[in-house]
Structures are given as structure tokens and as C-alpha cells.
Amino acid sequence: MVSADPATPIRTVLRDLWFFGVVVLAGLLVIFLVAGCGQGSPEQQRGGTTEGPSGTTEEQTRQETTSETPPTGGETPFTAAPGMSGGSQGVTDGILEVSFERPEGYERAVVDFGSEDVSASGVPTWSLSSPEGEGYARITFPGVDTTSVPDGLLGGSILDSFYVVRAPGGGLFVDVFATRAFQYRVTELDNPARLAIDYRPASVDLGSPIPVRETRTVLFEPRVGEAVTNPLRISGYSRNPEASNTITLVDAAGNLLSRSTVLSNDWLETWGYFEASLEFPPFEGQAMLRVGGQSARDGSFEGVEVPVVYGKAWE
Amino acid sequence: MAIIDYSNFIYLPANSNNYTVSNRPYSNVIDKVVIHVAQGSWSSAVNWFQNQYSGVTTHYTVRSSDGFAAQSVREKDIAWHAGNWFYNQTSIGIEHEGYVADLKWFTEAMYDSSARLTAYLCIKYLIPIDRAHIVGHVQVPYPNDHYDPGYYWNWDKYMDYVLSYAALA
Numbered sequence: 001m002v003s004a005d006p007a008t009p010i011r012t013v014l015r016d017l018w019f020f021g022v023v024v025l026a027g028l029l030v031i032f033l034v035a036g037c038g039q040g041s042p043e044q045q046r047g048g049t050t051e052g053p054s055g056t057t058e059e060q061t062r063q064e065t066t067s068e069t070p071p072t073g074g075e076t077p078f079t080a081a082p083g084m085s086g087g088s089q090g091v092t093d094g095i096l097e098v099s100f101e102r103p104e105g106y107e108r109a110v111v112d113f114g115s116e117d118v119s120a121s122g123v124p125t126w127s128l129s130s131p132e133g134e135g136y137a138r139i140t141f142p143g144v145d146t147t148s149v150p151d152g153l154l155g156g157s158i159l160d161s162f163y164v165v166r167a168p169g170g171g172l173f174v175d176v177f178a179t180r181a182f183q184y185r186v187t188e189l190d191n192p193a194r195l196a197i198d199y200r201p202a203s204v205d206l207g208s209p210i211p212v213r214e215t216r217t218v219l220f221e222p223r224v225g226e227a228v229t230n231p232l233r234i235s236g237y238s239r240n241p242e243a244s245n246t247i248t249l250v251d252a253a254g255n256l257l258s259r260s261t262v263l264s265n266d267w268l269e270t271w272g273y274f275e276a277s278l279e280f281p282p283f284e285g286q287a288m289l290r291v292g293g294q295s296a297r298d299g300s301f302e303g304v305e306v307p308v309v310y311g312k313a314w315e
Numbered sequence: 316m317a318i319i320d321y322s323n324f325i326y327l328p329a330n331s332n333n334y335t336v337s338n339r340p341y342s343n344v345i346d347k348v349v350i351h352v353a354q355g356s357w358s359s360a361v362n363w364f365q366n367q368y369s370g371v372t373t374h375y376t377v378r379s380s381d382g383f384a385a386q387s388v389r390e391k392d393i394a395w396h397a398g399n400w401f402y403n404q405t406s407i408g409i410e411h412e413g414y415v416a417d418l419k420w421f422t423e424a425m426y427d428s429s430a431r432l433t434a435y436l437c438i439k440y441l442i443p444i445d446r447a448h449i450v451g452h453v454q455v456p457y458p459n460d461h462y463d464p465g466y467y468w469n470w471d472k473y474m475d476y477v478l479s480y481a482a483l484a
Contacts, residue, residue, distance in 0.1 A: 241371045241398070241461075242351065242354045242452070242461055242463060244354075244460050244461050244462075245460075246460040261462075263354065263415075266355065267354060268360055268362070269355065269356075269359045294458060294459070294460060294461075295398065296333075296395040296396055296397070296398050297335075297370065297395040297398075297400065298398075298399070298400040298403075299398040299399050299458045299459065301458075
């Protein structure tokens, strides 16, 4: 029988631990250096993208030429132009994530692209169609059909929430809502390919009330207090059961003036867009427009209620 | 009477926020089958029923391509599908993949599988096989803003298939 020196294994373990420690420290140093080069701040990424030879440069230039606020210190101005567009066709058909960042002086919503957790190689074709003074920005992606996130709260002081909606003409659009009037810009980012929508407060009031939003219905037309004429155009998006949306208009005495049902173009995968034309008789004073669905449990109304008046302008 | 077999399904449970636990048929008689059309795909319907915020589910969802079904809620429990509490308490809801305005989703495989499932339920719970007890979502009393399964759903064919399968029992 051979008896081993009890100190030998301990020395071996200590030597091995020392060697292991050196390897780990060296590894951490390498990781740190790689991270420092490849994962710069959003601003660093934006700067690189702006200077690159891709189509992104064009979009940045177009933003600057539409600026109403002179940029300071090389900063991209916060005035995006409705109708601006960018991206590349065929790079991806999916939205992976919409996240929130709070860089110095503004707030940012970031749209990540890809499918099945694999990031896209580029930003898909997009266009901006946000009406001025409406309290939201809308970015349409005609080549994108799937999304891993249908909606979410962004939680900023100016950036409020987002919705991913099946667009009526194909593809998806993303609405990014603000809490109040804002200036904004849209920027393509590289590595990974993302689209950033930056908001900062503006010193003016919104031109119209922000669309009314409830758990499963968002109503864009009409807005609260709007003067309505016959026929009334109604539009919005929802996730009501089996895509069914009920529209009723009730006068101040509780009489039903009009009722209609319209299907949205989605409800299971993400928010589905709907629009309708509602005919109604003249009415006195204020009426209540209700748009929404029925509770699948007991049939109770679940939706938005918007007071409207007959034939007068907003006050 | 023998109970016909229905095994062409997988159990993919809905989120418990979307149905009421019960003990049917002891707590409530089951005397109706409600036929739905999803306005969407089979997988997206089953996934949405698993979402805690959806507020909706059926007991079964039948796939268009091959008739394969997913069970989201046990038959003893009350699925929230009809938009009417009395109907929910006393019915089994069957969702079907597809769109009311698009005939191509209503395949032979889906009719066949769904009819077999309905026949199985009718025999099991002694539900009369007629259009007063096998109803479309559209037939659920007011308030009801749904009109599925819609114009393209072939009720004559469906009821013939249900009767044929029930006769095998």
C-alpha cells in the first residue's frame, strides 16, 4: 500500500487555482476590450452609421434638411419629416423587441428586427406617416409580418407606450405614443440592425387630444370632443375576441342613434386595424360613441367611450 | 351506448385567467356545442388562449389543414367563448382556424374532425344532435356582435357528418 503525501494534492490544487485565476483574468480582459469596441453607446453607434456609406446616410441628411431647429454640436435634429423613409427590402420579416432607453436629454424607443431570436442583418423598409401634433409617431414596415411583442409600456416621462398593428395595406406599423407634445427623430442603427425613435418634450400643445386607449381597443377617429357629421368615419385597432368590434352612438338621453359591427384585420397575433363609416341622425348636445368588443365571459362591453358633439368645430 | 373515440388532439392548457373552474356536468348541464371561426390561425389562437390578458378561450380549436385539434380547457370547466354567461356555463366551445369570409379555410379535414368531436361530445353529454343544440356563435342571444361561423360554413354537411359519426356509437 502506498501512502500519498497529503500536502502534494493541496499544492497541486493551489497551483491549478493560480493558473486558472490567471486564465480567467486574461479572459475577462479580452471580453472587456471586445465589449468596449463592439457595444458602444447608442450615440456612438449612430455616429458610425451616419458616417457610413449605406442608405442610412441619406436618411440622416434628409432629416437635417427638414430641420426646423438648428442642430447643436453635430447632433441630429429632433424634427423628423412625415413621409421620410428608409431601410432595405427583404432583410427580415419580423420585429423582435421594442425597448426603452433614456440617454442624456431625450428618450428613445428602439425597434429590434429578426425572427426566432436571430437578429436581422439590416433594418427593413420603413416609412414615417405621423400627423403633426397628434401625440404619436407611426412607422410602417410593409415587409414585416410577424412580431414577438404586440404592445408595451415604455415608461418614460415623454415616451408612454407602443402598439404593433397589422397594417391595412399589408405589413405592420408601430405607433409610439407620447404623454404630451414632442419633437422627434428616427435613426437607423447598426450591429444589431435597429430603428431608434427619439422623443423630447416640445413647448407647444398637441393639436388634438391623444387617441383614447383601453385594454383591447384604441380609437383614432373620432377624438374626444370632436364635432361629427354624417357619415362618421371611425378608425382604430383592437384585440377584441374574434376580431369583432361593436360601434354604438348613444345620445344624451340614452337613445341608440346608430349601431354597427366591423371586423379588424387581426386580434390573435397582434393588434388588428379597423375602420368603418357610421350613419346616424342629427342629435342635440353631446352623444357618446362606444367602440369595443364584448367580454367573452359575460357579454359586457369592453372598449372606449368618446363623447362627441354634432357638427361643431373643436373648442 | 358506446362512446365514440376522439383522440386527434393535444392538450395545450389555456391560462387560468381565461376560464372558470367548475365541475360540469354535475354543476351545470352541458346541452350545447357552440361553433366558432377564429379569424386567425390555429397556432395563434391556441397561443392567445394561453395569454393571461386575452380574456377568452374555447375548449377546443381545430386546425384547417389536417383537422388536428388542441384542447385548451377541460370540458368540466367553463371556457369564456360565447360572450354570454349562461351559454358559457352550458356549452362546449369549438374554435376553427380560418376566416369567415374565406372559404378555403373550411377544409374537408376540418369538417370531418370537428364533426367527429361534436358527435363525441353529443353522445357523452346526451346533447340532442340538431341545430337548436349545435349552434353557431351568431346564434348566441343578444348582446352578441359575432356572426361566425359565417356564410361559408356548410351547416348541412357538418350536421350530416355529426349524425354519421354519432350513428357509429
